[in-house]
Amino acid sequence: MKKLNKSVLTLLAILTTVLAASIASSACLWYYYQPEEPKSLSEE
Amino acid sequence: MERLADSIATRISLELNLDKDNKEVIAYGTFGLLQILFSIGLVFFFGWIFNVAFEALIISFTGAVLRKYSGGSHASSPGICTFIGTTVCVLPAVLMYFLIGLYQNMGIVIIFGIIIFIWSYFELYKVAPVDNVKKPIKTEHKRKLMKKNSMIVLSLYLTIVTFCIILYVNTGEKKFLVYSTCLYAGIIWQIFTLTKQGHLIMNKIDAFLSNSLFNVRR
Numbered sequence: 001m002k003k004l005n006k007s008v009l010t011l012l013a014i015l016t017t018v019l020a021a022s023i024a025s026s027a028c029l030w031y032y033y034q035p036e037e038p039k040s041l042s043e044e
Numbered sequence: 045m046e047r048l049a050d051s052i053a054t055r056i057s058l059e060l061n062l063d064k065d066n067k068e069v070i071a072y073g074t075f076g077l078l079q080i081l082f083s084i085g086l087v088f089f090f091g092w093i094f095n096v097a098f099e100a101l102i103i104s105f106t107g108a109v110l111r112k113y114s115g116g117s118h119a120s121s122p123g124i125c126t127f128i129g130t131t132v133c134v135l136p137a138v139l140m141y142f143l144i145g146l147y148q149n150m151g152i153v154i155i156f157g158i159i160i161f162i163w164s165y166f167e168l169y170k171v172a173p174v175d176n177v178k179k180p181i182k183t184e185h186k187r188k189l190m191k192k193n194s195m196i197v198l199s200l201y202l203t204i205v206t207f208c209i210i211l212y213v214n215t216g217e218k219k220f221l222v223y224s225t226c227l228y229a230g231i232i233w234q235i236f237t238l239t240k241q242g243h244l245i246m247n248k249i250d251a252f253l254s255n256s257l258f259n260v261r262r
Contacts, residue, residue, distance in 0.1 A: 009056050016053075016073030017066075023076045027115035027173045027181065027190055030080045030108050032237075032246070033125030034118050034178045035046065038068035042179075 045082070045122050049075035079122055083129050090134045099137035099226045104129070106201065106230025113193040115174040115181075116237035117246040124253045128246075136229035144222045150212060153221050157209075160228050161202055164235045168194045174238050201227055 024041040028034050053071035056062070062070070084104065091100030119125040144153075173190035175181040181190065205224045212220035236242040 006059060009059050012052075012074075013056050013060060013062070013066075013070055016056075016070045016077060018073070019076050020069045020073030023072070026112035027175060028111055028118070028179065029076050030083055031111070031125050031129035032117070032119040033079065033122045034176055035072065035075055035122075037179050038065070038072050040065040041069060041072065042182075 045078050046075055049078055079126075083126050086126060086130045087133045090130055091137060094134060094138050096134070096137040096141050099141060099222060100133045102223060102226040103137055103230040103233075104133040106227050107132070107234040110194065110197050110201075110231065110234045111237075113190050113197055114168060114172040114234065114238060115176070115190070116234065117174070117243040118176050118178075119246070119250050120254060121258060123258045124250055127253060127257065128249060132233050133230075136233075137226060140222055140225040140229060144218055144225060148218050148221065150209065150221065153224055154209065156228060157205055157224065160232060161198070164198055164231055165195070167235050167238055168198060171238050198231070201231060 020038070020041060023029050024037060049071050052074050053067050056070055057067035084101070087100050087104045088097050091097035094100075119128060168191065172194045173181055173187060181187050205227055208220040208224045208227075211217070212224075237246060
């Protein structure tokens with residue numbers, strides 16, 4: 001059960017990281033709100 | 045929603061032994077995922093209530109995809125963002141459905157289309173992409189790439205509208221005119237938020253909602 005839980009969390013971590021990278025490469029998130037972007041994602 | 049995203053990210057990073065940078069990225073992605081799903085869900089729900097779910101989703105996706113490359117004015121909180129987003133998708137969808145039902149006139153739809161697309165290309169060329177303080181576009185290369193992608197997206201919309209009008213000519217089904225006008229509605233509002241007047245109106249709506257419906261204690 002714990003192994004399954006870890007697999008689900010890993011999958012979620014991958015999904016959200018890919019989504020975060022995708023949002024970082026665009027002008028805004030979806031509609032009209034833009035949260036503070038993490039420093040590690042912002043371009044130099 | 046930001047707190048929920050943070051707690052999910054904390055749980056994931058603790059379980060997977062991730063560092064602070066990774067946790068921030070996961071929190072950012074989780075917030076994005078929740079905000080997108082919540083926004084689409086609300087547009088679908090209210091669209092379904094007014095029997096225009098598909099039309100409202102067309103407006104929603106048209107504006108959101110163009111916005112990803114062209115940017116625009118922003119709301120001060122996720123709640124206000126969702127409220128404005130849902131309103132500008134569902135109300136025009138109801139209006140377009142009603143108007144096309146009353147005046148099924150292809151000529152007017154084409155004339156409006158020509159005006160809207162000329163204005164949109166002009167505004168995109170002139171001002172896009174419009175960034176904001178929380179997510180500034182720092183390099184000229186990225187700015188040019190975003191402008192180019194905005195133009196490509198708008199051209200894609202032009203192709204879809206043309207295709208819908210051809211389908212209307214061949215089938216006579218009014219739904220294709222409704223879809224075309226829904227694309228117009230999504231484009232008009234998104235392009236409007238790029239302009240100075242759009243920023244002014246959005247700021248006023250935002251201030252009004254902050255002080256009334258979303259009166260958050262800071």
